[in-house]
Amino acid sequence: MRIVVQKFGGTSLSTAEARAHVIAHIKDALQQQYKLVVVVSAMGRKGEPYATDTLLELARTNGNSLPARELDLLMSCGEIISAATLCSLLRAESIPAVALTGGQAGIVTNDSFGDARILTIDTTRIMQLLERDLVVVVTGFQGRTVNGDFTTLGRGGSDTSATALGAALKADVVDIFTDVDGILTADPRIVEDAKPLEQVSYTEICNMALGGAKVIHPRAVEVAMQANIPVRVRSTFTKHPGTLVTVADTLREGGKTVHDRFVTGIAHFAGVTQIQVGDFEQYDLSLNVFKAMAQHQISVDFINVNPSGVAYTVYDHVADKAEMLIRDLGYEPKLLRGCAKVSVVGGGMNGVPGIMAHIVEALTGEDIPILQSADSNATIWVLVPGEHMKAAVRALHKTFGLNRT
Numbered sequence: 001m002r003i004v005v006q007k008f009g010g011t012s013l014s015t016a017e018a019r020a021h022v023i024a025h026i027k028d029a030l031q032q033q034y035k036l037v038v039v040v041s042a043m044g045r046k047g048e049p050y051a052t053d054t055l056l057e058l059a060r061t062n063g064n065s066l067p068a069r070e071l072d073l074l075m076s077c078g079e080i081i082s083a084a085t086l087c088s089l090l091r092a093e094s095i096p097a098v099a100l101t102g103g104q105a106g107i108v109t110n111d112s113f114g115d116a117r118i119l120t121i122d123t124t125r126i127m128q129l130l131e132r133d134l135v136v137v138v139t140g141f142q143g144r145t146v147n148g149d150f151t152t153l154g155r156g157g158s159d160t161s162a163t164a165l166g167a168a169l170k171a172d173v174v175d176i177f178t179d180v181d182g183i184l185t186a187d188p189r190i191v192e193d194a195k196p197l198e199q200v201s202y203t204e205i206c207n208m209a210l211g212g213a214k215v216i217h218p219r220a221v222e223v224a225m226q227a228n229i230p231v232r233v234r235s236t237f238t239k240h241p242g243t244l245v246t247v248a249d250t251l252r253e254g255g256k257t258v259h260d261r262f263v264t265g266i267a268h269f270a271g272v273t274q275i276q277v278g279d280f281e282q283y284d285l286s287l288n289v290f291k292a293m294a295q296h297q298i299s300v301d302f303i304n305v306n307p308s309g310v311a312y313t314v315y316d317h318v319a320d321k322a323e324m325l326i327r328d329l330g331y332e333p334k335l336l337r338g339c340a341k342v343s344v345v346g347g348g349m350n351g352v353p354g355i356m357a358h359i360v361e362a363l364t365g366e367d368i369p370i371l372q373s374a375d376s377n378a379t380i381w382v383l384v385p386g387e388h389m390k391a392a393v394r395a396l397h398k399t400f401g402l403n404r405t
Contacts, residue, residue: 001130003171004029007039007140007162010051011179012236013082014044019089021236025177026090026135035130037169039140039162040086042078050078052141068113069149072142076101076150079139079158087137097135100125102161103144105136106168109151116143116151118160121168138165156217163220167227174229176216177236182243183208183215185402186266190390193403197264199244201347204264205233207379211267211343221245262355263346263400266393270340270386272301273319274371277326277333278309285331286310292325302341302372302383311372313339313383339371340389343381344396350377362399368392 006029008022029036046053055074059066066074083099090097106122129136140158143151153160159176166174183205184194200208202225209218215233224231224245234242279285286305293300293314298321302313314322316337326333349355356373359380363370368391372383384392397403 002034003169004034005037005162005166005171005174007158008177010041010044012177013040014048018236023089023093037126037136037138037165039138039158040079040082041140041158043082050081052078072113072152073150075152076142079141083137083139090135095135096133097137098129099137101139102142105138107143109143109145111145113151115154118143118164121164123168156219159217159220160223163224166229167223171229174231176231176233178215181235181238181240182233186393186397190393191397197243200264201247202245203378204345204347205245207345208265208267211345212269213267262348262352263344265345266396267343267345268340268389268393270389271316272313272339272341273316274313274336274339274383275322275333276311277331279331288329289326292329296325298322302374304372338386339383340386341381341383342392343379345379347378356380358399362395363392366391366395
């Protein structure tokens with residue numbers, strides 16, 4: 001059985017015109033003799049009636065006292081509406097279809113309401129429906145506990161639903177449909193000559209997503225990578241093949257295997273605060289600081305620890321709370337708010353000399369200070385003042401020749 005999983009986001013389902021494009025993509029897959037599972041998000045974005053953020057706002061206006069279990073029940077409604085709507089449209093086109101909630105589709109999670117993790121997927125029911133030539137429309141972003149309670153998978157949960165189902169069903173490919181023609185070398189709103197990428201590795205796109213690129217959720221990529229299921233990021237509104245996400249050693253060009261590029265793309269996100277805490281006399285300073293952050297559920301990033309102190313970043317909106325906690329420990333932190341993290345991502349940069357030199361040269365040439373840096377085998381991150389973020393992205397994109405990709 002040749003299976004394809006298609007995932008359509010909120011913008012792909014928000015208007016009648018958009019939904020017509022969705023139907024066209026479904027018909028294309030069926031004409032290619034695929035069995036089809038379609039994962040859907042809630043329609044639209046915040047402010048539109050069925051969007052997840054709109055439902056969350058409804059809970060807040062009613063006193064914001066809804067327990068996590070009941071909040072997940074509310075947030076599941078948007079995807080259910082999308083699934084039922086798409087199912088009715090398919091049937092109107094004489095395409096046999098059935099709608100399932102995540103739980104009905106066999107997705108069993110833990111009971112971490114609001115950010116649940118998938119434990120198992122029982123594909124028995126989906127396989128039976130596919131054998132009857134039905135298009136199976138599944139609500140993304142959700143599952144059920146072993147007790148039958150609705151759960152949601154956190155931000156990007158519909159992407160995770162799609163790749164997890166693709167892995168469980170041993171699908172040929174998972175198509176993630178969005179509002180752009182695949183993955184670009186940088187955000188086109190900042191870099192006008194950003195180029196589409198035909199192929200990227202799992203590692204590269206995961207690092208780009210973690211660095212701020214919002215095309216696909218990194219958790220979804222990790223699931224696909226573990227199962228070695230190819231993922232295509234495509235536009236709902238065109239026939240463009242999009243970007244293929246697969247393992248690095250299967251990247252091909254002109255029928256020949258090619259080596260990873262040194263640098264694949266530039267990612268970014270703003271709205272972070274750098275915190276520095278130093279005290280030569282306090283050997284347990286780093287333990288005290290990070291333990292306090294963990295106890296109060298403050299996520300930390302960009303961590304540098306050395307004998308003279310620590311430096312790390314938090315989101316701007318929790319900076320005041322983080323500062324208060326550190327002062328309560330008796331330390332005097334130094335905060336620099338409104339910073340931005342810019343990531344240079346490439347599966348081929350590991351062990352290649354000169355990458356950091358090029359980064360420093362590019363930013364120095366634009367009078368952009370580097371506040372902090374870190375690296376992994378596929379990414380180099382730099383922290384810059386927020387007002388220099390766009391200039392930094394453009395400078396690095398040009399320096400590594402990504403406008404010629």
